[in-house]
Amino acid sequence: MVEAIRLPSFDERERALARAGYNLFNLFSEEVYIDLLTDSGTSAMSDRQWAGLMLGDEAYAGSRNFQHFESTVRELTGYPHIVPAHQGRAAEHLLLSTLARSGDIVPNNMHFDTTRAHVQHVGARPVDLAIDEAYDPESEHPFKGNVDTRRLVELLDGPSGAHVPLVMVTITNNTGGGQPVSLANLREVARICRERGKPLYLDMCRWAENAYFIREREPGQDRRSVREIGREIFELSDGATMSAKKDGLVNIGGFVATRDAGIAARLKEALILFEGFPTYGGLARRDLEAISIGLAEATDERYLAHRIGQVRFLAGLLSGHGVPILRPPGGHGVYLDVRRFLPHLGADQLPGQALAVELYREGAVRSVEIGAIMFGDDPSPAARSMELVRLAIPRRVYTESHLRYVADTIQRVWDRRSTIRGLRMVEAPEHLRHFTARFAPEPT
Numbered sequence: 001m002v003e004a005i006r007l008p009s010f011d012e013r014e015r016a017l018a019r020a021g022y023n024l025f026n027l028f029s030e031e032v033y034i035d036l037l038t039d040s041g042t043s044a045m046s047d048r049q050w051a052g053l054m055l056g057d058e059a060y061a062g063s064r065n066f067q068h069f070e071s072t073v074r075e076l077t078g079y080p081h082i083v084p085a086h087q088g089r090a091a092e093h094l095l096l097s098t099l100a101r102s103g104d105i106v107p108n109n110m111h112f113d114t115t116r117a118h119v120q121h122v123g124a125r126p127v128d129l130a131i132d133e134a135y136d137p138e139s140e141h142p143f144k145g146n147v148d149t150r151r152l153v154e155l156l157d158g159p160s161g162a163h164v165p166l167v168m169v170t171i172t173n174n175t176g177g178g179q180p181v182s183l184a185n186l187r188e189v190a191r192i193c194r195e196r197g198k199p200l201y202l203d204m205c206r207w208a209e210n211a212y213f214i215r216e217r218e219p220g221q222d223r224r225s226v227r228e229i230g231r232e233i234f235e236l237s238d239g240a241t242m243s244a245k246k247d248g249l250v251n252i253g254g255f256v257a258t259r260d261a262g263i264a265a266r267l268k269e270a271l272i273l274f275e276g277f278p279t280y281g282g283l284a285r286r287d288l289e290a291i292s293i294g295l296a297e298a299t300d301e302r303y304l305a306h307r308i309g310q311v312r313f314l315a316g317l318l319s320g321h322g323v324p325i326l327r328p329p330g331g332h333g334v335y336l337d338v339r340r341f342l343p344h345l346g347a348d349q350l351p352g353q354a355l356a357v358e359l360y361r362e363g364a365v366r367s368v369e370i371g372a373i374m375f376g377d378d379p380s381p382a383a384r385s386m387e388l389v390r391l392a393i394p395r396r397v398y399t400e401s402h403l404r405y406v407a408d409t410i411q412r413v414w415d416r417r418s419t420i421r422g423l424r425m426v427e428a429p430e431h432l433r434h435f436t437a438r439f440a441p442e443p444t
């Protein structure tokens with residue numbers, strides 16, 4: 001699919017910002033030149049996926065597209081029970097409302113915003129247990145998504161252990177910079193969970209990117225395929241949630257999978273109530289066909305080399321100019337380290353949002369804050385310890401020249417960084433406030 005893009009004038013951008021309440025989620029897409037808000041559901045589908053959409057068997061029950069979808073997910077993951085959902089958070093809703101209840105504690109390397117919100121929605125408490133290096137933007141640790149297994153053991157063997165209904169691990173760790181989890185760490189987490197009878201569920205949105213990093217960086221893994229590594233990752237776990245809008249290469253879709261027939265039955269009951277019948281799960285059947293094809297395409301190692309190569313290319317241009325980024329670059333985007341970018345702004349001046357606004361003002365590039373606004377309602381010190389702006393790269397959409405334009409824009413903002421002013425929040429909803437809050441420039 002080819003789309004025209006247009007660079008709005010400086011005045012148009014300034015007016016758009018004011019209308020949007022300085023929240024980039026409120027911009028119209030025509031007001032954006034290069035859209036790096038998210039890599040979720042923004043991929044370009046392949047010729048084969050578009051052809052698949054024409055093969056929709058829109059039967060309410062028993063569609064052949066569901067059969068294809070189910071057999072594809074089973075083949076990639078080995079999980080027997082596959083429950084389709086319309087996107088990742090719907091899968092999280094089904095899993096967490098089935099397994100967790102008020103007063104529980106759910107550990108994860110780092111909860112993504114929607115996962116955190118769904119844990120809190122059932123009255124449970126999300127706890128992030130990533131290794132210390134995950135919170136140091138300058139650390140070059142190859143697997144900054146890893147779980148701190150010592151703290152996991154402490155939690156499970158401590159007084160709160162009985163209140164942990166499941167352990168989750170997010171691959172790759174989106175909130176922490178798209179950083180991978182190593183196979184060795186997953187094996188250790190799985191052993192700890194198995195010994196204590198705790199189910200281990202993966203947030204597998206970017207599992208193919210994670211497996212690619214394992215192949216590249218983990219000793220002894222370079223001869224294995226992404227699929228083989230994936231199979232081992234899934235064998236270590238009891239189930240997973242997935243937003244197919246990431247490594248499913250589609251615009252909408254997701255699923256939750258489990259090895260436990262009893263849990264699968266309960267998931268399906270909730271599914272029928274909230275999403276739809278188990279052979280479509282809130283999706284058109286043709287969408288399931290596109291997911292089946294996309295899931296397989298995302299394991300193509302030439303594709304993954306290109307994808308992760310694009311992220312590295314942009315990171316290289318920025319680092320070369322001295323722009324502070326979270327190191328090493330992750331799988332799906334480049335994350336600007338706001339504390340080093342805007343050291344003159346205090347935390348109460350919302351520097352991450354101020355920087356994201358400035359990138360739009362300079363070049364109509366849309367990014368997203370991952371910092372005080374996204375996690376402001378979270379009391380854990382870990383959630384507050386990094387302030388980032390994410391430039392997420394959509395899959396199979398932009399070319400090297402688009403990325404050069406983005407780098408030029410950011411470099412210009414970097415060169416005049418000392419002139420950037422803070423923002424204040426003028427409207428803040430209770431949940432997932434980064435999506436809908438409104439802001440205003442600080443008075444001069």
Ligand SMILES: *Cc1c(COP(=O)(O)O)cnc(C)c1O
Binds near residue numbers: 087
């Ligand atoms: C995108 C994402 C989700 C939620 O998926 P949606 O399809 O946006 O609902 C959950 N976890 C992670 C790690 C994600 O990146």
